[in-house]
Amino acid sequence: MIRHSILLLLLPLSLLADSLEAQPHLYIxxxxxxxxxxxxxxxxxxxxxPIASGVEYGIEGNLTWFPESRHAWxxxxxxxxxxxxxxxxxxxxxxxxxxWSDQLNWKRGLYGAVFAKxxxxxNTATEVRFNHAAPYLAAGYFKSGKRFSxxxxxxxxxxxxxxxxxxxxxxxxxxxxxxxxxxxxVIPTVTLSVGVxxxxxxx
Amino acid sequence: MRSGTxxxxxxxxxxxxxxxxxxxxxxxxxxxxxxxxLHDISGAPLQYDDSQAEHQLRVASVAMRCSEEKSVxxxxxxxxxxxxxxxxxxxxxxxxxxTTLGWYLHPDxxxxxxxxxxxxxxxxxxxxxxxxxxxxxxxxAFGLAELHGSKLHNSQVLLDTAGTxxxxxxxxxxxxxxxxxxxxxxxxxxxxxxxxxxYGIRTGMIVxxxxxxxxxxxxxxxxxxxxxxHSLASQxxxxxxxxxxxxxxxxxxxxxxxxxxxxxxxSGTCYIADPAGTIRTEISGEEGYVTATxxxxxx
Numbered sequence: 001m002i003r004h005s006i007l008l009l010l011l012p013l014s015l016l017a018d019s020l021e022a023q024p025h026l027y028i029x030x031x032x033x034x035x036x037x038x039x040x041x042x043x044x045x046x047x048x049x050p051i052a053s054g055v056e057y058g059i060e061g062n063l064t065w066f067p068e069s070r071h072a073w074x075x076x077x078x079x080x081x082x083x084x085x086x087x088x089x090x091x092x093x094x095x096x097x098x099x100w101s102d103q104l105n106w107k108r109g110l111y112g113a114v115f116a117k118x119x120x121x122x123n124t125a126t127e128v129r130f131n132h133a134a135p136y137l138a139a140g141y142f143k144s145g146k147r148f149s150x151x152x153x154x155x156x157x158x159x160x161x162x163x164x165x166x167x168x169x170x171x172x173x174x175x176x177x178x179x180x181x182x183x184x185x186v187i188p189t190v191t192l193s194v195g196v197x198x199x200x201x202x203x
Numbered sequence: 204m205r206s207g208t209x210x211x212x213x214x215x216x217x218x219x220x221x222x223x224x225x226x227x228x229x230x231x232x233x234x235x236x237x238x239x240x241l242h243d244i245s246g247a248p249l250q251y252d253d254s255q256a257e258h259q260l261r262v263a264s265v266a267m268r269c270s271e272e273k274s275v276x277x278x279x280x281x282x283x284x285x286x287x288x289x290x291x292x293x294x295x296x297x298x299x300x301x302t303t304l305g306w307y308l309h310p311d312x313x314x315x316x317x318x319x320x321x322x323x324x325x326x327x328x329x330x331x332x333x334x335x336x337x338x339x340x341x342x343x344a345f346g347l348a349e350l351h352g353s354k355l356h357n358s359q360v361l362l363d364t365a366g367t368x369x370x371x372x373x374x375x376x377x378x379x380x381x382x383x384x385x386x387x388x389x390x391x392x393x394x395x396x397x398x399x400x401x402y403g404i405r406t407g408m409i410v411x412x413x414x415x416x417x418x419x420x421x422x423x424x425x426x427x428x429x430x431x432x433h434s435l436a437s438q439x440x441x442x443x444x445x446x447x448x449x450x451x452x453x454x455x456x457x458x459x460x461x462x463x464x465x466x467x468x469x470s471g472t473c474y475i476a477d478p479a480g481t482i483r484t485e486i487s488g489e490e491g492y493v494t495a496t497x498x499x500x501x502x
Contacts, residue, residue: 046238055241082240084417085450121242125424126452132246162247166452168500169479170250179245182443 025066027149029195031078034060038080046083054155054191055179057081057088062193064096064142064151072096072142074113082121090119094138108143113153129165134158134176144197151193156186235376237417243446249479253498258403260430260499263287263297265492266471268462273304273320277328280345281335283492288339291494296401298458299345300434300473301411302357304328307380307436310465314385317355321348324360325368333366340364342401344458346410346434349373354387359408359434361399370397372408376416380436396422404430404499407453411435414447423451429499430454438470441487445476452478454497461490 033053041049058080066072076092094115101109118133140153160176178187265283270276280299287294301307309316322328328347336343342363349358357374373389374381389395399406407428413419414433431453448455454477461471474485475495484493
């Protein structure tokens with residue numbers, strides 16, 4: 001019985017290991033700036049630095065999978081405190097296209113990408129949630145070495161759908177080019193990711 | 204000393220600037236300070252339906268051009284109150300901005316100036332405007348430099364329809380301009396959270412940067428306010444979205460001042476926003492007022 005239980009526990013791990021073997025171009029990465037923006041910072045730094053974190057806060061992790069050289073799929077997740085009375089959890093999924101990469105040179109390249117993201121802003125004092133979903137475009141540069149990967153991109157949100165747990169509230173939608181339109185009508189954000197390849201084929 | 208230990212020390216020394224930077228960044232902020240983020244102010248407008256609300260309140264938010272002379276400001280406030288009640292007779296509450304009895308920051312002698320125009324509560328200004336509130340059957344909220352014992356406070360007072368002082372809020376989260384004006388921070392917060400029943404609506408008050416106080420926010424949210432009077436001396440441009448309403452889960456009236464005071468130009472941006480953060484009505488760049496009826500549910 002114990003032996004069967006151990007085998008059952010090991011089965012998913014062995015399947016995962018097989019899948020990693022079968023998919024050589026898998027990266028796990030994180031956005032280092034997202035950790036920084038959760039610190040207590042000087043006012044203006046706290047206000048504007050999130051533009052350089054892709055408006056991602058706290059613990060952040062990404063999986064990027066290259067089924068072949070010219071495109072990749074990416075999943076991004078983050079969760080963290082914005083300030084003492086709010087947290088935000090977010091998930092992004094998208095496809096990256098490397099138009100100038102080929103089979104011999106697929107460890108680096110410029111890309112364009114299309115993403116969808118959803119995030120939930122929670123006011124921890126009032127316990128009201130404000131939820132949003134938005135498509136966005138990205139363009140960037142990806143490079144992979146033997147031990148590390150590096151990704152720098154610029155993101156531009158296009159539109160937004162919002163809804164809330166607040167009673168008597170109906171959802172809304174709008175074109176959305178800036179998280180702070182009163183400040184600047186168009187604000188692209190920047191995201192830096194550093195990671196490691198999970199596949200032994202890159203080692 | 205082994206070479207490995209030396210390498211470790213070298214590595215540590217090389218990283219010291221980064222550690223110092225992190226410590227410096229982390230130590231710059233007041234732990235009671237809440238900085239609005241891009242997430243606080245973003246999103247599509249949400250439709251808040253208050254058409255079936257059990258309680259209604261007709262509110263006016265005033266952008267006033269303030270003079271150096273207290274008597275001129277008091278007279279101007281009286282004129283504006285009468286004008287609002289003539290043009291919008293259903294108005295039940297009129298809100299003025301921060302320290303409307305004078306300039307917010309006098310360029311020459313800010314402390315001497317604020318001390319000279321400061322009043323007690325109750326005092327001549329509250330008596331004068333209280334008589335008007337009684338005559339016109341309207342609540343009036345306004346900001347003033349308050350002499351409280353031996354201290355000077357940046358305060359907001361609420362007068363009821365009988366002209367009685369029903370609430371006083373003394374600014375807690377002071378900024379440099381307040382300190383330059385000689386204002387003293389009012390502590391503790393628990394004694395400074397005033398919640399007033401306005402026709403069945405639980406109403407709180409804050410002054411300007413009090414909005415950045417984490418503890419003040421928690422106290423007012425715990426007091427379950429439904430409506431927040433937020434008076435300011437602000438240079439902010441018109442808003443497309445109100446994060447303060449979402450911060451407190453309440454209606455917000457934002458009352459300001461307009462025009463030049465020394466080298467500083469105040470924007471006159473005033474608005475009334477619903478709990479979803481949607482701005483119902485707004486004015487900016489001119490002396491005047493906006494009115495809106497807010498609807499509050501019992502739950």
